[in-house]
Amino acid sequence: MKKLLYFEQDSSRIRPIVVALSKHFEVSVAGDLLELAATLRQKEPRILLFGLASLPGAFSIHILDRIKQIMLNLHEEKLASRSALSVVVMHGDDSRWQQICEPYIAALREIPFCDIYVIPAATNPDELAVSIINIKRANRHLRTARMSATAEVPIIGNSTKMRHVIEQIRTYADKHHPVLIVGETGTGKELAARALHFWGKRSHHHFVALNCATIPETLFESEMFGTERGAYTDASTRMGAIEQADNGTLFLDEIGSLSLASQPRLLRVLETGEYRRLGDPHPHSAQFRLVSASCINPIDLAAKNKFRSDLVYRIADLVIEIPPLRHRAEDIPLLAAHFCSHFSKDAFSLEQNALDKLCAYHWPGNVRELRSVIARACANNSTGRIFADDIQFLYQWKFEGNSQPEVSA
Structure with missing residues (x-):
């Protein structure tokens, strides 16, 4: 079983959550920061669950700041260098919590070996266990992708046009701006998107690819935003592409095929940074770099009223054209x-x-x-x-x- 360390200062929450998690993980519990640091060194868990649901935002930022220092100390001691830690921060229903704590969460995300996930407190401990299992599954896919992707994604070409493309990719790799890649079918648009991800600082996070041409309009929300248990018959809690791509890159291939009904839903996420899982009334936030690709210029589609012009401006701060x-x-x-x-x-x-x-x-x-x-x-x-x-x-x-x-x- 994978080792999980659960930090919680509300004693009333510990037992039911530990019972649910123990079905899937080897669980240790820390009730204060000194115990947290000691258990991290002793047990070397692969998952850290921080229960901040019962803490107000002002006290949570103190805890998060101390957690950051503990993590940095571990990094300097090289105790956590062999593999990444999945750090899950569980918060309450206070709508101001994320606004107050986001700068401190962002600081945690800068620690090289930490993959940070922020989730709302689950009323059902078993649902919490499912969410963490989904996170581990996503991380397993990420490790596989890292092993298969070389440090230098092989973009082959010495022509003037391709040298220009490669230079663009290297220039844009570390920027936050959304990128639109245009080119005929078969030119290597996804390869360019992967290079944008793996050549930049997001390479230790997820690269999540979706082909918009294959997503039926009725499944767009569940594929993109995920689902909550009970959203429909036999529905289980499942992360969508946006949640999987948190801190990483979301690649939308053939974005010109996205239906007109789905486009405003994507636009809202890009404008607000928030989304809702299907069947979940609570908003979630995600920080990801959007890379889109199309064999037809969305500007031309917008001129024919087949693509929203306001969405074009959201996805195309930077443009890379792959030559045939x-x-x-x-x-x-x-x-x-x-x-x-x-x-x-x-x-x-x-x-x-x-x-x-x-x-x-x-x-x-x-x-x-x-x-x-x-x-x-x-x-x-x-x-x-x-x-x-x-x-x-x-x-x-x-x-x-x-x-x-x-x-x-």
């Missing part, structure tokens, strides 16, 4: 060699006539199509050398009924 592959043909040999090494155990060599054929093609599917072409060439080749005849373009295949495709000359 046909406009950076000098990058094709680099990309092709990269895909060859990816799809073959032994490095395949691309002969000059194969490269000439690749560079002469117009690439309607862009880099995604190039990847497919190289994968096909590697799969059909056992010699280790790829010639022009090995290069087959799907757009040039002729399909007749159920017969096998024939490659046109």
